[in-house]
Amino acid sequence: MDVHVLGVGKDQYNEYLDQMVEGRILPWMEDSQSESYPVWTGWGAGQRDVYFLNRGGVVDTTFNITPHDPDDPEDYVYIMNLILELRTDDAPSSGLMLISKK
Structure with missing residues (x-):
């Protein structure tokens, strides 16, 4: 993984x-x-801060998770797209992969 x-x-x-x-x-x-x-x-x-590091170990994205609700489809897709973009070598730096919550 x-x-x-x-x-x-x-x-x-x-x-x-x-x-x-x-x-x-x-x-x-x-x-x-x-x-x-x-x-x-x-x-x-700070309390409930989230840090995403790229494959090189450099901080790529930081945000506070408090206003995000994993049961809200938009919030779920936003967070999943951040993760998917970081785990793909050839992902464009400014674009997000579109996924849907099933």
Whole structure:
């Protein structure tokens, strides 16, 4: 598989971890307050921020997932197209592949 997902959560939200990972296969790492949240700080991340990296490991797209609803077909297609574009070597840099939610 050429798409990898990794979540990094702040330890202050551990009480909500079960809700986040229940029923999912999702690698989840903890960023520690006692270490001043080095991962979040290094990335300049905010709560529920999403980062897509290209094949070279360079940040391509960043957005906050909060306003996006995976049950909304437009939001679902938008996010899936971002992923599909990044995993295709010959995808145009400004175009999106069209998919539909089935």
